[in-house]
Amino acid sequence: MENKILEIRNLSKSYGKDKKAVDGLSLDVYAGDIYGFIGQNGAGKTTTLRAVTGILDFDAGEIYIDGKSVKQQPVACKAVTAYIPDNPDLYEYLTGVQYLNFIGDMFGVDKALRRERVEKYAAMFRIEGDLGSLIGAYSHGMKQKLAIIGALLHAPKLMVLDEPFVGLDPEAAFKLKQVFREMCAAGSAIFFSTHVLDVAEKLCNKIAIIKGGKLIASGDIDAVRGDESLEAVFMEVLESDAR
């Protein structure tokens, strides 16, 4: 039986009276899934991701992470999840290593494991020489890399990422995809939003398309796109809601 890491059931979230950002969205992410979440700007992707990570309260529905309710057991859910927003706002007055130690402390990662992972991922993303510098002196890409290392520090079961490839150099993007695959092979799951359909098509085994807060299509990528390219399917979806 497949191990369900993330279960979203009839998720709804409104901003104000009129604007329904997410409307009755349901999807499942299993261990080993690299699940791409695509849609236009304002379609409800970030709202969904923020609700999954417990940052945003939602009006209706349920979200379960590793079998636990985000509403009932938020801390337990967050303990096995890592979230990287589209524009990570890190503490600029901390050094890179101070930030990673803070994250390690919050997730209770023991010292030896922490050192091993920091060394491994810092070398992988080529920022080991910058960890002693203040984050304020980092470029956007370096901040993104630091946020990724922080997210990987506690070996999460579920990684939730909002546009993770924006700002990364080609090598770092390649390494990140490699990390995704390694994590999934080890039983974790990745759920991320992206506008780069080419990346989604090559990297993901499952895909969900959201439009106007509603899930238009979801499932195995081959089933969703059929004989067409993902781009063609996405453009069709924009034209028509029914698929």
Added chain:
Amino acid sequence: MRAKWMLLTKIQLMGLLGLNRARNTSDARVRRRAVGGAVAFAVVSLLLIAYVTLFAVVFCGLGLTQAVPAAAIALTAIITFFFSLLQGGSILFALKDYDAVMSLPVSKRAVIGSRLLVSYLVNLLFCLGVMAPVTVVYFVFAGFSFAQLAVILAATLCAPLLPVVVATAIGTLLTALMAGLRIKGLLQGLFGVLFFAAIMVLSFAFSFSMQSPDAAGNMAAAVDALARYVYPPAQWVSMTLSGEAVWGIFAFVGVSVAAAALFVLAVSPFYSKINAALLNRGARVAYKAGDVKSASAFASLLGREFRRLFTSSVYLLNGVSGALLLVLGGVALLFVDAQAFIDLLRAEAETEAPYLVEFFEQNLPYMAAGLVVLFIGMSCPAASALSLEGSSRGLLFSMPVSARTILLAKAMPTFLIDGAASLFFSAVVCAKVGAGAAGWAALLSTAVIFSAFTALCGIFLNYKLPKYDWKAEANVVKSSAPVTILVLGAMAIGFLLIGLSFLGWYAVAAFNAVCIVLCVAWIAYFKGARLYAG
């Protein structure tokens, strides 16, 4: 392993004083700024301790020894409440690290508790600066006792807690009520300003009600009333110190801690909802073609500065408090029989110090000029206008406009707001005291010139000492280096001008001339200014 709320608290504290930045940077400018900040902090602390010691000795010398600790606690509580109120809900809500913190495996209670704790610790520093000298003076006059030391220590540690909680609760309530509204910033700001005005009016009323025929009587009445009526929990401390009731200190500690715990418990169920409404990324307003307008770059920048000011309650409240006091003072003066007050002063002076009569008659407008300077300098939006650009500063700095245009646009709201308020106050003072032409000229010119001085000095200081890496707006609008330097400096200048007012209009004219020279120098300096996103 440390508790998560402690880790959150530590991370926030590391960013407050800039010490971590100074310790880990190779940039000499950052280190120099940190050293300068530490020196300024030490000087202000020493001044505070000296000032408090002086007052404590005077009160104890007047035989009010037993009332002094409770009065000091009451006073610190009021000041803490006042400044916490200026922060409003900004210590808890819409912080830039909200997403990052809330995605960590930590409960909402721990997040709220850590935010509240940081505010408490900052205020505790001030409280210790007041209570340490008061305690020493108290034991010198009353004799030392370990039991009393324990009571004062416990009271000192708890003193800022209740005011911080009550002020934050008021801020939270206002934030929660208006979170879903489009003009929430403006409404919160207006409510905050109205609340601030109400407190000022009450404090003025309280001061007047404490008037007694002699100075010592005034002081005794004020000291007694502080603990008894203004902040009753302080009276419980006094009762324990005097041996009247041991439960007093336990009640004080219990109420303070219980209030904080209750607040955290009460807010946590609504924490995400309020933040979601404040950080709302979904609600949009239908665009109308008629919204397109055109203006000059400067006018557009100025409009943007005003919108920034009026859409942030904490910025508005901290930015206009001085101007608001001037308006309130002016309105209050309209209803006060100033002539009767002057006659009363004259009658007292004629019997005790007749030489003062002529002095007051001649120099009242010039003294008022010093007062105007004091109030104008109390708040300065320009001193934080640049820092508020924060992480999005690159957008503004890449615009095809000169740095001088940007800096002057950022200084302009301060000039216009302070100028209008101080002109109103000055005109009312001149009319009420029947000032002559020299008095009118001195006061009105000071109002305009010092408003310009404050605006330009504020933006100059912010240009030299920017702080872009803030997580809460309150970090820059309330306690950043430019704001602190400007407010303390303006207060010192105001007192200096009041002191020099015996020289008559010469002093005011010389002062204004110096201000004009500095204003011109700053405007010229801004021509070569460069703004970098860094």
